[in-house]
Amino acid sequence: MAQSNVNQLKEIIVVGAGVVGLTTALRIQAQGAYHVTIVAETFPTDPKSIRYTSHWAGAHHVSHAYDDQRQRKIDQDTFNVLWKLSEPGSAAEGCFLRHTQTEYHGDDLANAEWLQYMPDFKYLESHELRDPAKMGFSFSTITMNTPVYLNWLLSRFLANNGTIVRASLQHISQLLERGATPYTGAQLDSGVDALVICAGLGARALGGVEDKDVYPIRGQTVLLRAPWINFGRTMTEADGTYTYTMPRSNGDVLCGGTRVPNDWYFYRLILSSNTQLFLRYPLPRPEITQDILARALKLTPGLAPPQTRLDREPTIEDLRPIIVEPGCGLRPGRKGGIRIEVEWFDAPTRGKVPVVYNYGHSGYGFLSSWGSADMAVDLLEGALKAGAPVEAIPGSGVDRPSDNPGN
Ligand SMILES: Cc1cc2nc3c(=O)[nH]c(=O)nc-3n(C[C@H](O)[C@H](O)[C@H](O)COP(=O)(O)OP(=O)(O)OC[C@H]3O[C@@H](n4cnc5c(N)ncnc54)[C@H](O)[C@@H]3O)c2cc1C
Structure with a gap:
């Protein structure tokens, strides 16, 4: 300049x-x-x-815009930029993994019309579904290695x-x-x-x-080292339980998830009667880490190391040695x-x-x-x-549609 x-x-x-x-x-x-x-x-x-x-985010591009037209445009415009940034040979390529994402639904979702612009979008045949899904679809997208x-x-x-x-x-x-x-x-x-x-x-x-x-929407995750996984999956169950495995370009896979509104909870370590240590961020709750590992393994059994899978049916104990870190963040709902x-x-x-x-x-x-x-x-x-309006109107601007929680 x-x-x-x-x-x-x-x-x-x-x-x-x-x-x-x-x-x-x-x-x-x-x-x-x-x-x-x-x-x-x-x-x-x-x-x-x-x-x-x-x-703390995954982060994948899987829009939850549904019928919110403003959000659809925002998400699609963003996808176009991210897809370009992730192009082979681009300066930012290493931040991204392009992959096939499969979404399974055991809830009452009838279609995914708002996602049909995604490359390679298709609905799954019934034999391609995983329990307890009643419908599903897949498309190409990206995950970002967020840090x-x-x-x-x-x-x-x-x-x-x-x-x-x-x-x-x-x-x-x-x-x-x-x-x-x-x-x-x-x-x-x-x-x-x-x-x-x-x-x-x-x-x-x-x-x-x-x-x-x-308001905060608490999300807990477990980051695994599983470079043999190069596809993403999400399962949404009838009761709202939501499980994902998101692969990153460096071979890590982020597993989740939870969505708990207004949960500011954080851990205190009580070291003695007069000494307490307030940790820098909320420690993941161990019972939720356990639950995420179980759900993630059910959704993506291939998370377990390949040698283990050759020997026997993997359990979550086979995932413990490949844990990089459990995590926990507050989404700005x-x-x-x-x-x-x-x-x-x-x-x-x-x-x-x-x-x-x-x-x-x-x-x-x-x-x-x-x-x-x-x-x-x-x-x-x-x-x-x-310039400033003569009579400033607080809050003038674009309308405010849905407050869906997203990923
Ligand atoms: C587990 C989990 C998984 C997620 N997965 C995905 C996903 O797959 N895809 C996706 O798109 N999104 C995902 N998200 C959501 C995503 O992480 C958030 O929407 C996003 O990070 C919000 O970014 P932000 O910049 O608004 O907020 P933040 O990243 O929190 O940044 C806020 C900034 O404001 C500053 N700030 C705030 N208050 C003050 C102040 N008073 N003075 C000075 N500075 C201040 C902070 O220091 C910080 O720099 C996920 C989130 C979680 C927790």
Whole structure:
């Protein structure tokens, strides 16, 4: 970028460095007219933590949009980007595994019409079903090796002249007056032309947003080392039990899952009568790890090491030696689905500043990341072009459809 243009760039701050914040920041940079700063408490380079959902995801692209037209578009637009990024020979290829995904349904799902754009989509013949499925379908898709993919996004952002600032915000007004300057200690006041809030579950508590429609959906997983598995499977049972095995490009397979709304539970280790250790993230519950292993092995018996399968019927004890780690994350659920809206806030010496929201991606933040970023960027550019309405209408913007929990 030519130095002469740098001073003419508008200053945009994105709050959040999960998959949604990073993707949105990249999309804003791609417009060419902005300098973007990401302010976040946690980054992809940090250890896994319960305050950062993106590290815990599978993540595969299996849309749960059903008849929600906005979500269908977001998911399909995202798939198109991810499919391109995963092309053999592309710079990001190593973040992805292209594979065949098979979805089995023992619930009352009649068809998968919203998924028919996926490559190689087909319904299964009855002899191809696995117990207790009554219908099923398969298609080609991708899984992302999420810690690797997140760092790839971050490195692209930095390479595009992006700035990162680590800060735990109490209120968005802490950025509205002087931008990120108070956090960087810079002499020159950077100011800010717009904020974009991609705070995930943090949107529930972040001052100025405090969206009580946002709630956690706890998900527990077990990561196995099983490079002999190169296909994905999901089983949805009549009672809602939901089991998946998601292969990654490095030979690991993420097994799950659980979806428990409003479960903030975490472990405390009581070391003595006056010493307790609060762990950095909720430890997986051992009985759920056991249950996931049993369900995953039933769905994908090939998870057990090949030699074991030659010798005898595998049990979950055969999976224990290949456990990489059990895991647990909190999906940023939201009643009404993803919030993509713009509001105007007063900044004492700057007049009104647009604040664009892009959060509440529940169990589908990766598979909807590029599509929702595009919508947020459209709102951002529209707001900057039009300027503040005389009478700002809080919450004006795109409608809010379903709040399905996704993956
Ligand atoms: C077990 C599991 C499996 C999943 N599988 C899939 C899948 O297969 N496919 C899929 O698409 N999705 C999947 N998901 C969902 C996906 O992980 C989430 O939708 C996604 O990670 C949400 O990203 P995010 O950027 O909104 O939030 P996060 O990753 O949590 O990032 C939020 C960011 O905001 C920052 N922040 C928040 N509050 C503040 C504050 N006050 N001050 C400063 N910074 C703040 C945080 O530090 C962080 O940087 C899964 C989730 C789980 C738990």
